[in-house]
Amino acid sequence: MPTPTEFWRQLQALGVQHGIDNPATRMCQIRPVPTPVEFLRQYQALRVQHGIDNPAKQMCQTVTYRVALRKYFMMNWNEGTDQRDDYNLVTRGSRTNQWFQHNKERIRNAAMGKGAPQDYELALEWAVRSKKVNSVTQPVLQNYCDQHLGIDCSGLVTNYLIACNKFAYSAAKVRNTSAASYYNPAKAINDPADVRQGDLLVWMKGNSVLRGPGHVAIVESYVAQTKPEGNMRVVEATGASGANPKVLDSMYSVEQIIDRGSNVPVMILIVKRHGDSGHRVCVIRV
Numbered sequence: 001m002p003t004p005t006e007f008w009r010q011l012q013a014l015g016v017q018h019g020i021d022n023p024a025t026r027m028c029q030i031r032p033v034p035t036p037v038e039f040l041r042q043y044q045a046l047r048v049q050h051g052i053d054n055p056a057k058q059m060c061q062t063v064t065y066r067v068a069l070r071k072y073f074m075m076n077w078n079e080g081t082d083q084r085d086d087y088n089l090v091t092r093g094s095r096t097n098q099w100f101q102h103n104k105e106r107i108r109n110a111a112m113g114k115g116a117p118q119d120y121e122l123a124l125e126w127a128v129r130s131k132k133v134n135s136v137t138q139p140v141l142q143n144y145c146d147q148h149l150g151i152d153c154s155g156l157v158t159n160y161l162i163a164c165n166k167f168a169y170s171a172a173k174v175r176n177t178s179a180a181s182y183y184n185p186a187k188a189i190n191d192p193a194d195v196r197q198g199d200l201l202v203w204m205k206g207n208s209v210l211r212g213p214g215h216v217a218i219v220e221s222y223v224a225q226t227k228p229e230g231n232m233r234v235v236e237a238t239g240a241s242g243a244n245p246k247v248l249d250s251m252y253s254v255e256q257i258i259d260r261g262s263n264v265p266v267m268i269l270i271v272k273r274h275g276d277s278g279h280r281v282c283v284i285r286v
Contacts, residue, residue, distance in 0.1 A: 033163060033164040033165060034160075034163055034164070035197060035198075035220065036160060036197065036198065036218040036219070036220045036235040036249070037220050037233075037235060037249050039117075039159075039160045039163055039235070040156075040235045040247070040248070040249055042117035043068070043069040043117050043120070043151070043156075043247055044068045044069065044247070045066050045068065046066065046067045046068065046069060046117060046120050046121050046124060046145070047064050047065075047066065047121055048064065048065045048066075048067055048121060048124045048125060048128065048141055049062050049063070049064050049065075049125070050062070050063050050064075050065065050128055050136045051063075065136075065137075065138045065141050066138065067124060067138070067141050067142050067145050068142065068145070068245070069117075069120055069145060069149060069150065069151060069247055070145075070146060070150075070245035070246060070247055071145075071146060071149065071150030071151075071245075071246055071247070072150055072151070072152065072153075072237050072238055072239045072246035072247070073086075073113035073149065073150025073151055073152060074113060074152045074213065074239070075087070075112045075113050075114075075152070086111065086147075086148045086149075087108075087111045087112065089132065089148055090107065090110065090111040090123055090126075090127070090132075090148055090149065091104065091107055091108050091111045092130075093107075093126065093130060097130075099126075099129065100126060100129075100130070103122045103126070105171055106118070106119040106122050106123075107119065107122050107123045107126055108171075109171065109174055109175065110122070110123040110149060111123060111149070112155075112175060113150050113151045113152045113155050114151070114152070114154075114155035114158070114159075114174045114175050115151065115155065115159070115174070116159045116162070116163070116174075117159075120145070120149060123149060124141060124144070124145060124149075127141075127144055128141075132144070150237075150246070150247075151237045151247060152237055153179050153215050153216050153217065153236055153237045153238060154177050154178055154179045154181075154182075154216055155174065155237065156218075156235070156236065156237040156247070157179075157182070157200060157216050157217070157218055158173060158174050158177045159174060160218055160235075161286055162174070164198065166286050178213075178214065179202065179203070179210075179213060179214035179215050179216040180202070180209050180210065180211045180213075180214040182200055182202050182216050182284055182286070183202045183209035183214075183282070183284065184284060185265045185266050187284050187285055187286065188260075188265075188266035188267065188282055188283060188284055188285075189267065189283040189284070189285055190259070190260045190266060190267040191267070192222075192224060192254075192257055192267070192269070193224065195219060195222045195232075195283050196219070196222070196285075197219060197220060197221060198218065198219065198285075199218075199219040199283050199284065199285050200216055200217070200218060200219070200283070200284045200285070200286060201216065201217045201218070201219060201234065201269075201271075201281040201282070201283060201284075202214070202215075202216050202281060202282050202283075202284050203215040203216070203279065203280065203281055204268055204280040204281060204282055205280070206280075207263065207264050207265060207268070209282075215236075215238065216236075217234045217235065217236035217238075217281075218234065218235045218236065219232065219233075219234060219283070220233040220234060220235055220249060221233045222254075226253070226254075227253075229251050230250075230251025230252050230253045230272075231251075231252075231253060231254055232251065232252040232253070232254055232271070233249060233250070233251055233252075234249065234250060234251075234252050234273070235248075235249045236248070236249075236250075238274075240273070240274045240276070241274075242273075242274030242275040242276060243274045250273065250274065252271045252272065252273045253271065253272040253273075254269050254270070254271055255270045255271060255272055255277060255278075256269070256270035257269055257270075258270070266282040266283075267282065267283065268280050268281070268282055269281050269282070269283065
């Protein structure tokens, strides 16, 4: 049977809205879905709990450490690759350990670069429980996370959409949804004035979707006028050399707008990101 904390993590990962009693108003308030930046902040403040004996008080105290997910991670299943070695380390566990057996699929999501924030918390908790770290301090846990855990662009986007109740959670959904699969001309936004928070940016090659790999990101905000610091705030996980950390929100500049036409199936924005111009993206609303 899951603990209350584990049960709440399951509800969060399923995208279930939670009613909170407010004694002041005598009403049950519904927890709103997160904005892209609010969802990103969950990855940047992962909670890892650890029990520490306190001899003076003759009790065990629970300490919560905060760890940030900072690495871009695209799974490579070939034996001998760094990604496969990381996956094997993070997911190694005993068949007789009930806690691990109960949580192993979520830990695998994280190890593949496809996890929700709660999945990474479980992976870090398992590193503590299974003594994959030689001591339990914030710097040690952060180093373990930096070395062995990360997320790819579609993993971040798919988990965000699940948190917003756009999709129901399934392991197959988070593990097998690619960046290019979000391209759908029927769901494209073709008026720049209609771009809004939560829309997706899907990378294009010419007038076709970019594949192998592609890229997808989430719009936090957009204003039509040009600004020196950029006019579109975007949340993403990226391997771009100019991005640090790799799981972040940053400002893009829309340099050009190409309208949909006979040879252009969707509106295309030419954007500058992380110091690099010329990226072609379309806007998709799920």
